[in-house]
Amino acid sequence: MPKQLKTYNIKLLIILMLILAFLSLTLACFLWVFNSSSNKSRTPTWKPAKEIVNAPLFKKVLANASTNKLDDQAVKVMPITSSNGVHVFVFDFRSPQLCGASGCLYQVYHESGKLLLQVIANPHLPPKEDLIKVSSRDLQAFPCLIFTQTTDMENMVSRTDYCFDSGRYTRFGETWTDVGALEY
Secondary structure: HHHHHHHHHHHHHHHHHHHHHHHHHHHEEEEHHHHHHHHHHHHOEEHHHHHOOOHHHHHHHHHHHHHOOOOOOOOOOOOOOOOOEEEEEEEEOHHHHOOOHHHHHEEEEEOOOOOOEEEOOOOOOOOOOOEEEEEEEEOOOOEEEEEEEOOOOOOOEEEEEHHHHHEEEEEEEEEEEEOOHHHH
């Protein structure tokens, strides 16, 4: 084989390897970005309830939560949209009068005003743990909610699933995992 042809084949091989490495790196970056953004989309953020929830529903929620006047500016809500576009709202009242030794009151309301779930949960969790996550699992159009809580065991948290069933959120199970373990 002539020397020129051999040099040409080596250059072509190097170029093909560089192209393949570039495509592999591009694919890896795309998958990393896609995976990161899909995880974030399943964790809705808390927003001021007064800005998100319609006034009649907000007034009803405040009246049902406490006989004392709550600071409506402090109340936060996590809006969750069902697969058919209907909203449910997780309310965090951010009020000491709705907290006790076990935690604070969290309520989930349908946009129609129906109370779907009440949970007492401790909002004080290890870093990088979310109190409430939206599961990738949907039952009857609404996604399941996962409440994370600390346990008596060091570096362990409990994750309790609440899934929509028969017109309300029902406790479906509990798992114990290491702090920071992703099991959503």
